[in-house]
Amino acid sequence: MRFIIFALVCIGFVLTEEPFHYDGYKVYQIIPKTVDEAYYLRSLNEAPEFDFWAQPRALNATVTVMVSPGTQASFENDLLAKNMDFSVIIDDVESTVQDENFRQSRTRSVARGSVSFTYFMRYDEIVSYLYTIAEAYPNIVQLLVIGQSYEGRDIVGVRISGGSGTNRPEILVDAGIHAREWIAPPVALYIINQLVENTANGYLSQDVDWVIIPSLNPDGYEFTHTNTRLWRKTRTPNTSCYGVDPNRNFDYHWMLTGASDNQCSEIYAGPTPFSEKETQALKDYLSANEDRIKLYLTFHSYGNYLLYPWGYTSALPDNNDELYALGVKVNNAIRAVSGTNYIIGTSTNVLYAAAGGSDDYVKGVNGVDLAYCIELPGGGNTGFNPAATSIWPIVQETWEGVKAYHDYIKEKYV
Numbered sequence: 001m002r003f004i005i006f007a008l009v010c011i012g013f014v015l016t017e018e019p020f021h022y023d024g025y026k027v028y029q030i031i032p033k034t035v036d037e038a039y040y041l042r043s044l045n046e047a048p049e050f051d052f053w054a055q056p057r058a059l060n061a062t063v064t065v066m067v068s069p070g071t072q073a074s075f076e077n078d079l080l081a082k083n084m085d086f087s088v089i090i091d092d093v094e095s096t097v098q099d100e101n102f103r104q105s106r107t108r109s110v111a112r113g114s115v116s117f118t119y120f121m122r123y124d125e126i127v128s129y130l131y132t133i134a135e136a137y138p139n140i141v142q143l144l145v146i147g148q149s150y151e152g153r154d155i156v157g158v159r160i161s162g163g164s165g166t167n168r169p170e171i172l173v174d175a176g177i178h179a180r181e182w183i184a185p186p187v188a189l190y191i192i193n194q195l196v197e198n199t200a201n202g203y204l205s206q207d208v209d210w211v212i213i214p215s216l217n218p219d220g221y222e223f224t225h226t227n228t229r230l231w232r233k234t235r236t237p238n239t240s241c242y243g244v245d246p247n248r249n250f251d252y253h254w255m256l257t258g259a260s261d262n263q264c265s266e267i268y269a270g271p272t273p274f275s276e277k278e279t280q281a282l283k284d285y286l287s288a289n290e291d292r293i294k295l296y297l298t299f300h301s302y303g304n305y306l307l308y309p310w311g312y313t314s315a316l317p318d319n320n321d322e323l324y325a326l327g328v329k330v331n332n333a334i335r336a337v338s339g340t341n342y343i344i345g346t347s348t349n350v351l352y353a354a355a356g357g358s359d360d361y362v363k364g365v366n367g368v369d370l371a372y373c374i375e376l377p378g379g380g381n382t383g384f385n386p387a388a389t390s391i392w393p394i395v396q397e398t399w400e401g402v403k404a405y406h407d408y409i410k411e412k413y414v
């Protein structure tokens with residue numbers, strides 16, 4: 001017992017589990033007008049004092065960054081010296097987060113085992129829905145547990161297959177690798193819901209298999225609900241700070257650019273590639289199924305970008321024309337619903353390069369030609385918290401894009 005208390009005191013001394021408060025943190029918006037300005041903003045990316053909510057990806061596109069209180073004065077001085085326009089869009093992040101927690105706690109209501117698109121479901125509710133539909137639709141839904149998180153949660157997905165044959169093309173979808181990007185899991189859940197529970201959509205799994213993992217970083221996701229709303233990383237303890245950015249942890253040009261070796265950075269790439277159980281789980285799934293997977297979609301937020309490899313270099317992939325043209329089809333389908341428009345491209349026409357992302361790995365190592373990182377629309381006062389009433393319109397318009405992806409895969413591979 002004495003040992004346990006001693007151990008807890010030691011751990012507590014190094015790493016605190018208290019909810020983090022964002023008192024005095026400000027959020028700035030800057031629109032870089034030159035490459036130099038964009039590169040200046042990019043140069044701040046690895047420092048723990050800066051947390052980029054919207055990266056400098058294109059000229060004249062808005063960059064959003066949260067800055068710790070002690071760094072704000074020098075940051076503002078730099079911006080003024082460089083003649084860069086900026087505005088403070090959140091004066092005190094803590095009050096914004098408190099406000100959101102309040103709203104979220106009031107809008108929760110779902111029967112166990114069912115799905116809701118009117119509030120952000122907790123991880124156990126998501127898993128319970130997956131178990132329920134696998135039981136209710138055993139002919140088309142198979143439950144998959146691809147691994148466990150650091151804290152021991154099952155990482156759960158479903159395979160949806162409405163036809164027969166062993167050589168069927170597969171579309172692999174994941175969401176929630178970044179914990180705070182709350183709109184991503186509902187988009188994955190809506191795809192599952194529509195494929196399985198809407199009989200009019202049966203044709204979509206007739207010739208193509210879908211594997212959908214709605215919450216790839218469950219520890220981080222739960223932590224955003226219980227402790228720190230803006231948590232992004234996994235929850236693995238390191239010596240000075242918790243967590244690794246799982247989307248910098250994949251072993252393809254790992255740590256080359258746009259990633260940090262500082263444990264406290266939001267883009268900490270980890271001590272080694274695949275140091276995280278969550279990324280390892282996906283890696284294992286990928287290597288066992290790489291021959292079947294024809295399309296990989298990973299949902300993030302926010303910023304309205306349809307990004308495809310490469311992330312580690314500005315060189316274009318061999319099939320750039322195909323990736324771009326398919327992106328245009330998908331964007332057209334989404335835009336037809338409500339006018340939402342995505343910017344399509346790689347790091348060549350977007351200025352921010354980052355190595356170690358899952359989409360680069362899937363294309364570069366598993367040899368999947370078509371891989372997209374989809375930055376969904378933002379919302380709410382942080383961008384990461386669309387109002388619960390915005391879940392419906394976002395999942396519905398995105399679903400139209402997902403159907404366009406399916407049509408292409410069916411036409412090309414079936």
Ligand SMILES: [Zn+2]
Pocket residue numbers: 178181300301
């Ligand atoms: Zn993300």
